């Protein structure tokens with residue numbers, strides 16, 4: 001089982017630990033902390049566009065549609081989610097620092113904790129993680 005974006009708080013992490021041990025008899029085996037600097041996070045999220053008809057995801061810089069503002073698959077209009085506006089992203093990063101970052105202290109000393117460089121594309125990040133899962 002892979003949890004992505006959960007837990008977000010230490011209380012949730014403690015609850016997850018208790019649940020996993022109680023139900024499965026083993027603890028969490030791997031913890032991947034993907035690290036990326038704030039400006040790159042803002043660039044990635046602020047450039048994301050979602051097709052309002054089929055849900056396809058694009059990026060204005062990294063994966064642009066053939067026709068600006070239109071979905072390659074269905075021709076639908078591409079929109080920026082409210083969550084992906086730069087000021088909202090910066091607020092999310094502030095929330096992250098106060099609520100989620102303490103998780104690093106909670107997990108860092110565990111066996112299986114790995115800090116992963118989140119730069120580059122998805123394949124590059126995946127290739128940094130895979131060796132730890134073999």
Ligand SMILES: [Zn+2]
Pocket residue numbers: 051052053054055056071072073074075076
């Ligand atoms: Zn579409």
